[in-house]
Amino acid sequence: MKIGRSLAFALIAQAAVSSLSAEPLRVTKAQAVAQALQANAGLMAARTTIDRAQGNFRQAGRWSNPELSLDYATDETFNDEGEYGFALGLEQRFPVTNRLRVQKAIAQDEIELAQVEVANETRLLVQAVELSINSVAELQAQITLREERRALNQQFANFLESRIETGEASVIETNQIKIEIYAVNQELQQLQNELAEQLTVLRQLMGVADGVEVEPQVDFKLPQASPGLSLLTRDSLQNHPEYRMKYLLLRIADKRVSVAKAERWADIALRVFFEEERGVDDPGGLGRDRYLGVGVSIPLPLMDRNNGAIEASRAQQRQMKYELEYVGSKLRSAAKIQRERALSLYTQAQDYQTNLTQLVNKNVADMNTAYSAGQISLTELFRAQEQALKIQSTHLEMLHDYEQAMIYWKAATAQHSAQYAPNQTNLN
Secondary structure, three states, rough: OOHHHHHHHHHHHHHHHHHHHOOEEEEEEHHHHHHHHHHOOHHHHHHHHHHHHHHHHOOOOOOOOOOEEEEEEOOOOOOOOEEEEEEEEEEEOOOOOOOHHHHHHHHHHHHHHHHHHHHHHHHHHHHHHHHHHHHHHHHHHHHHHHHHHHHHHHHHHHHHHHOOOOOOOHHHHHHHHHHHHHHHHHHHHHHHHHHHHHHHHHHHOOOOOOOOEEEOOOOHHHHOOOOOOOOHHHHHHHOOHHHHHHHHHHHHHHHHHHHHHHOOOOOOEEEEEEEEEEOOOOOOOOEEEOOOOOOOOOOOOOOOOOOOHHHHHHHHHHHHHHHHHHHHHHHHHHHHHHHHHHHHHHHHHHHHHHHHHHHHHHHHHHHHHHHHHHOOOOOHHHHHHHHHHHHHHHHHHHHHHHHHHHHHHHHHHHHHHHOOOOOOOOOO
16 A cells, blocks of 8 residues: 555645644554655665766766866076977877776666665665554553553552451452552553653654654454465575665676776877977077977886775675575575564464453453352452453554564565565566
8 A cells, every 4th residue: 555645745734733733643553654755864865875876977097187278487597598398288088998987887786776775775764663653553452451550450459449447358359459450560561661751762763743642543463274385486586676786886886896997098199289389499589489289198007006905806706695695594594584473473474363351241241240240359350350351462462563573574575565665677
């Protein structure tokens, strides 16, 4: 699902309005990503590398500027016989190798490299935003469940205190509940601290002001069937931004070897010049001579054959080759690991939801019925309700872990790139 710019701009406007009022900024996961892609400062900085690469491309492969020379000499300081010399020349250097053409090709590759780097930054930003908004939503839900547990325990503690005088409850039981309330309060404080930290991270990723209250609209639900998660195929690996970055760096390294070899031969210089001389010519006196000529300067690679630069460029070429192989292996391994983890978490959460969660819910309903019929005590009912809240908390944590695993899998297989990054050319 692609997010249009109009929606992104609307979210930016909404964020600006929210910063001026107490109204929270309510966003879905897709809206949070759209906001980040438009307003994240890190991504905007990365996009400027494309402009820089395009500027370098326009400059690459150009001849050096011609040189205009002007010479004048006179004997006024010495013999003072009226002799002088004047020369005007124009010199242009020409490459004798394909160095400029290869440099132009490198600059073209660097434009594509910058675009792929932006695509990779986009992939990582989408992953970070989705992980962050999921964490915020889960923490908010966990806080709600802890508050329900605290309220339930407080209600139970109040009930026990009212029964102490009649001997139906003991001080020990009441103190035990108060200890549980204290423990829940500590959990709440820890969760609230984590929430504040995650909200700060999310606001930074989305590029919204610190004062804006972000309210995620995320619903943790398992799909009806196990998701069909693919591994990295050859084509998908070649189009993966991180892999393609290394591929382009290898291609650039190959061309830099050619540049280093071409630089053994410096540019030749072609000079066109005009000279005029006025001198004493016995016995005729002063005479004037004019010349129009051409000259050629050819540097010879005798003392410096650029061997060190060639050796260094070949070493970089080998390095890029090894790094490309490593990145390919790393990405395939990461995609496989995240796929297996996501499927395992789905199976675990599905089993938990189907069996234990439904069983607990049924048990709470039966306990309410039994309490109404006088078959169980209020203490047993409170314990059953508290157990149900704990089970909900665990179930929520499992759903969150599954969602996070799916985000990691999408990032590992560059599924985000198909939604948000520019189209990439297939490697041939």
